[in-house]
Amino acid sequence: MTVKFPIKSTIILTITGIFAVAFPFLLMRIGIIDAYITRIITIGGVNAMMAISVNMIVGITGQLSLGQAGFLAIGAYSCIFFNIDAGLPMPVAALCAILLTAICGFLIGFPVLKFSGDYLAIVTLGFGEIIRVVFNNLRSLTGGPDGKQFFTEIFFNKELAFVLTTSMLIIVLALLMNFLRSSYGRAIMACREDEIAANASGINTFRYKMLGFVLAASVAGIGGCLFAMVNGLVRPDSAAFIKSVDYLIFVVLGGMGSMTGSIISAYVLTYLQEFLRFFNEYRLLIYPVILILVMLFRPKGLLGMNEFSIVGFTEYSEKKIKALFTHIFGGRKNVK
Secondary structure, three states, X not given: OOOOOOHHHHHHHHHHXXXXXXXXXXXXXXXXXXXXXXXXXXXXXXXXXXXXXXXXXXXXXXXXXXXXXXXXXXXXXXXXHHHXXXXXXXXXXXXXXXXXXXXXXXXXXXXXXXXXXXXXXHHHHHXXXXXXHHHHHOHHHHOHHHOEEOOOHHHHOHHHHHHHHHHXXXXXXXXXXXXXXXXXXXXXXXXXXXXXXXXXXXXXXXXXXXXXXXXXXXXXXXXXXXXXHHHOEEOHHHHOHHHHHHHHHHHHHHOOOOHHHHHHHHHHHHHHHHXXXXXXXXXXXXXXXXXXXXXXXXXXXXXXOOXXXXXXXXXXXXXXXXXXXXXXXXXHHHHO
16 A cells, blocks of 8 residues: 655645745845844744643643743753853754753653653652752853853844744644654554553553653753744743743643644734733733633633644635635526
């Protein structure tokens, strides 16, 4: 049995990805999108990367983690160390930082994944706080509480930062979606649905949960590298508990198990947080009220466990257009 390569869907997704980067970039170049909005969109891309990372654990693997910001801090500080202290080129430094974050995820996953539910949440919360305290005290490497600066061409060129962040987000999303459709991804989701049934089917649940945990750590490492490049300053507070909660909110609002839902939610809430800065007196009131209303009327999130499919939307539109033309021209023939 031969499996046909999905040429049509690949072309559609490629064109969509190029358009998602090229069209906003063109608007930035001609001045329609200013530097302030460009920065908000770029930060939204970094937050979307972290939302994907959290969703990989919470929505796909089915484990509750509250320490994902710790992996972001590891990736960010590692990128700075390999680039400035070790003298490696930026792409190599970023790759080494992502690899180091994945190794940390692998080492931490062994003791952590022996727990589940609330116990796992508490352990991962403790991991994030340990990372924050360690980075606070490693003044020679991290700069202590004041953080460490990281001024690169990406920091000064807002348009380049947008292109890099959005391109990496699209690539990571495409790779993860293909992974989730593979036998490995389906095995991870089987562990999420019912570990006992998965074990009875011959699936090594610990191994696949570990695989999901390491993948999530790797994506968080990518987010950390982008955060360091875009922000220009990394502080130990980047690993704080409240940051992990923010990323978890993106996932809950977008839909646990929906990668595209998490991305949409991350962009919307990032812009909402910036917009509410103009309402300093009511900011802490308006933001929670909006989240409560969404949870009341849409408890499963914006997309639930569904994904927004560009290919499906295109095929649906194509069918509707064909049906409309058939109705119009077919009707004329019948009249004659």
